[in-house]
Amino acid sequence: MMETKIKTDMEKDLNKKKKRGLTRTQRQKILNIIIPLIVVAVIFLVLSLTYAFFQVPEGFPQILIFGSTHGAVVSLLAIGLSLVYGVGGVMNLAHGGFYLMAGYIFYWTVVTFSLNFFLGIIIVLISISLIGGASYLLLIKPLMNSPIGVLMVTFAIAYFFQALILLIVQVSHPLLMDPLIPGSIEILGVSFGAQNILIIILSLSIVLGVSIFINKTKLGKSIRAVAQDKEAAMLAGINANRILMYVVMISALLAGVAAILNVPKEYISPYVGWGILIESFAVVVLGGLGNLPGSVVGSFILGYATSICNYLIDPSFAALIPGIVIVITLILRPQGLFGKEEID
Amino acid sequence: MSKIKELFKRSDLVDKPLSRLKYWSKQFKGSLTLLCLLGLFSFPLLTQNPYYLGIFINAAIFSVFAASWNFLAGFTGQVSFGHAIFLGMGGYFTAALIRYLNFPWFVSLLIGGVVALGMALVIGIICLRLRGPYLALATMALGVFLMSLFNNEILGDATDWLFFGSQGIDRVPPISSNSVVVFYTYLIIMLVSVIIMILIGRSNFGTVLKSIRDDDTGAEASGINITKYKVIAFMISGFFAGMAGGLFSMLTRNVAPAFFQPLYSFYAIIMTTIGGLGLISGSVLGAFVFFGLEWLLSDLWDPVFLFSIILIIIIRFAEEGLLRPALEHLKDLWDLLIGK
Numbered sequence: 001m002m003e004t005k006i007k008t009d010m011e012k013d014l015n016k017k018k019k020r021g022l023t024r025t026q027r028q029k030i031l032n033i034i035i036p037l038i039v040v041a042v043i044f045l046v047l048s049l050t051y052a053f054f055q056v057p058e059g060f061p062q063i064l065i066f067g068s069t070h071g072a073v074v075s076l077l078a079i080g081l082s083l084v085y086g087v088g089g090v091m092n093l094a095h096g097g098f099y100l101m102a103g104y105i106f107y108w109t110v111v112t113f114s115l116n117f118f119l120g121i122i123i124v125l126i127s128i129s130l131i132g133g134a135s136y137l138l139l140i141k142p143l144m145n146s147p148i149g150v151l152m153v154t155f156a157i158a159y160f161f162q163a164l165i166l167l168i169v170q171v172s173h174p175l176l177m178d179p180l181i182p183g184s185i186e187i188l189g190v191s192f193g194a195q196n197i198l199i200i201i202l203s204l205s206i207v208l209g210v211s212i213f214i215n216k217t218k219l220g221k222s223i224r225a226v227a228q229d230k231e232a233a234m235l236a237g238i239n240a241n242r243i244l245m246y247v248v249m250i251s252a253l254l255a256g257v258a259a260i261l262n263v264p265k266e267y268i269s270p271y272v273g274w275g276i277l278i279e280s281f282a283v284v285v286l287g288g289l290g291n292l293p294g295s296v297v298g299s300f301i302l303g304y305a306t307s308i309c310n311y312l313i314d315p316s317f318a319a320l321i322p323g324i325v326i327v328i329t330l331i332l333r334p335q336g337l338f339g340k341e342e343i344d
Numbered sequence: 345m346s347k348i349k350e351l352f353k354r355s356d357l358v359d360k361p362l363s364r365l366k367y368w369s370k371q372f373k374g375s376l377t378l379l380c381l382l383g384l385f386s387f388p389l390l391t392q393n394p395y396y397l398g399i400f401i402n403a404a405i406f407s408v409f410a411a412s413w414n415f416l417a418g419f420t421g422q423v424s425f426g427h428a429i430f431l432g433m434g435g436y437f438t439a440a441l442i443r444y445l446n447f448p449w450f451v452s453l454l455i456g457g458v459v460a461l462g463m464a465l466v467i468g469i470i471c472l473r474l475r476g477p478y479l480a481l482a483t484m485a486l487g488v489f490l491m492s493l494f495n496n497e498i499l500g501d502a503t504d505w506l507f508f509g510s511q512g513i514d515r516v517p518p519i520s521s522n523s524v525v526v527f528y529t530y531l532i533i534m535l536v537s538v539i540i541m542i543l544i545g546r547s548n549f550g551t552v553l554k555s556i557r558d559d560d561t562g563a564e565a566s567g568i569n570i571t572k573y574k575v576i577a578f579m580i581s582g583f584f585a586g587m588a589g590g591l592f593s594m595l596t597r598n599v600a601p602a603f604f605q606p607l608y609s610f611y612a613i614i615m616t617t618i619g620g621l622g623l624i625s626g627s628v629l630g631a632f633v634f635f636g637l638e639w640l641l642s643d644l645w646d647p648v649f650l651f652s653i654i655l656i657i658i659i660r661f662a663e664e665g666l667l668r669p670a671l672e673h674l675k676d677l678w679d680l681l682i683g684k
Contacts, residue, residue, distance in 0.1 A: 085477075091477040091480060091481065093425070093480075093484070138660075139656060139660060142660065143659065143660070143663075146663065147421075147477075148417060148421060148423055148621070149659055149663055151423050151425075151477065151480055152423065152613055152617070152655070152659055153656060153659045153660065155425060155610065155613065156610075156613075156652050156655040156656045156659065157652075157656065159610055159648055159651075159652040159655075160649070160652040160653065160656060162648070163646055163648040163649035163652055164649065166646060166648075166649070167646055167649055274488060274606060275488070277484075278484070278485045278488050278489075281481050281484070281485055282485065285478075285481065289476060314498055316492075316496050316497065316498060317496065317498075319488075319489075319492035320489055320492055320493060320496075322485055322488075322489070323485045323486055323488065323489025323490075324489070326481070326482055326485045326486075327470065327482070327486070330470050330471060330474070330478060330482060331470055334473075334474050334478070
């Protein structure tokens with residue numbers, strides 16, 4: 001009697017699961033991909049509707065395009081920062097330093113030594129991931145058991161990069177480069193540099209590539225395992241230290257890609273790393289520490305906010321936005337937009 | 345039983361501060377401290393050149409600043425990468441009060457410190473209730489935020505009584521035109537601040553802070569409201585950092601948005617690391633070593649480059665700092681000299 005009851009209960013459960021079709025984790029995965037897309041779409045829609053109904057044509061296409069470009073570049077930086085924090089618990093203050101180094105290496109190879117453009121890109125990517133790996137192996141890994149030590153050493157690395165650049169270039173004025181691709185495109189009656197479109201497409205495909213890499217490949221699986229539970233992952237035979245080294249290298253690589261895309265659009269100067277770091281911080285806090293989809297959404301929000309400020313208020317206030325975003329997020333929703341963890 | 349009696353014997357030292365001081369001055373630590381103080385106080389006998397005195401005055405200001413950073417990081421284990429926020433806040437308030445409202449300098453200094461304390465209360469309540477590196481993150485971002493806020497020309501033009509623009513406040517009156525008087529004033533303020541911080545560290549309050557640093561879960565389990573204690577520690581730290589900012593503004597006679605730059609926070613971290621984390625007197629030593637090295641080597645190297653390398657090497661290979669091992673070696677020498 002009892003057994004049959006249990007059996008029927010189990011069957012019911014099974015049936016329920018079948019009815020649902022998907023397991024909880026599968027749904028979670030799908031939601032993780034869909035929610036960010038929906039949010040970006042909603043922002044896009046709201047902006048377009050404001051454009052359509054209120055007729056604020058002045059500056060609107062610029063806000064849209066430059067906001068998307070900025071958001072796309074920041075998303076590359078932010079997912080690197082978020083990844084390192086999520087996997088290793090390391091808040092990497094040298095992330096802006098990686099961007100700085102990559103930007104200057106790119107400038108030197110392409111402009112100073114006038115090498116081939118693609119050769120320059122390859123040199124930048126290889127050297128920046130080596131720099132990232134070396135700084136992990138030499139400085140971060142030995143200090144992993146002291147949280148203060150890790151924070152302080154990454155801060156010192158950031159200053160070391162900045163001082164090294166200052167020592168080499170001697171001047172601190174901004175350096176400019178030619179755009180990635182010449183020519184311009186007309187959108188909504190305003191012409192833009194064609195590189196903006198290239199930056200958006202490339203960044204988004206790289207972000208997509210990273211998420212596929214983390215969700216599908218074997219190395220990505222081990223990265224997720226270490227992020228969930230380091231000890232259990234090590235018991236299962238994963239070399240957590242090596243995984244963390246790969247993650248720091250990937251994060252540096254993404255910072256390098258961001259530099260390659262962004263430096264020709266803007267400029268490079270020795271003090272540029274701090275602004276980049278603060279922006280990535282704001283995005284990572286907004287999206288939730290260690291939450292990759294949240295970081296992507298957060299960077300687009302920050303990008304639009306910055307370009308709205310640039311065109312509707314004044315460009316000199318744009319530097320204030322990351323600080324405002326961090327403070328508002330920490331007051332209203334400290335776990336971030338998509339964070340679920342209890343952090344109180 | 346005899347051991348207990350011995351314990352009680354020492355307790356009479358507590359009742360008689362003078363005999364306690366006498367006892368302390370005969371110990372290794374006490375005599376070394378007194379010797380250093382004697383050296384510092386007799387420095388103007390050696391030279392009255394404002395340039396050399398200025399190095400020492402700078403070192404005294406940054407001793408307070410670095411010690412306040414050390415108070416937070418060394419005792420509670422919370423790292424702030426934007427301690428320059430308080431330097432700037434204290435600096436701006438002190439300078440504005442002296443320059444525009446003609447307050448006496450020590451009142452403005454205290455008000456500057458209290459404003460920094462209030463700022464620390466707000467930041468602390470927002471960040472310190474959360475677990476994770478939020479304080480490090482938010483202080484760093486806020487430092488850059490305040491720097492661009494005070495640098496903003498539009499705000500500076502619109503509200504010149506509040507933000508002062510990128511030029512900041514100039515012609516802040518100094519404490520005295522005589523650099524020897526300034527030297528002694530700053531030295532005494534530094535000593536008082538540092539002694540207060542050391543005493544707080546040794547009190548029950550300091551013990552609670554150290555317990556939070558070593559094991560916050562354990563501290564919480566034994567009934568300590570860790571958020572409250574962390575916020576109070578952050579406020580004390582902010583107060584002294586704000587005072588340092590006021591002192592700095594009176595020395596440079598100018599407050600600019602650069603007071604908020606992360607570089608000053610970096611300096612505090614270097615000084616503390618040279619001296620040793622969790623050792624307030626270490627920060628003082630670190631500040632003097634820092635300015636000495638900067639004076640010696642600034643012609644050869646960029647100081648930031650040099651000190652970032654020094655910082656990386658010290659954190660990597662000697663996390664305890666330099667003061668503690670150096671003191672141990674000195675103590676061996678002392679024991680040898682007095683024939684123990």
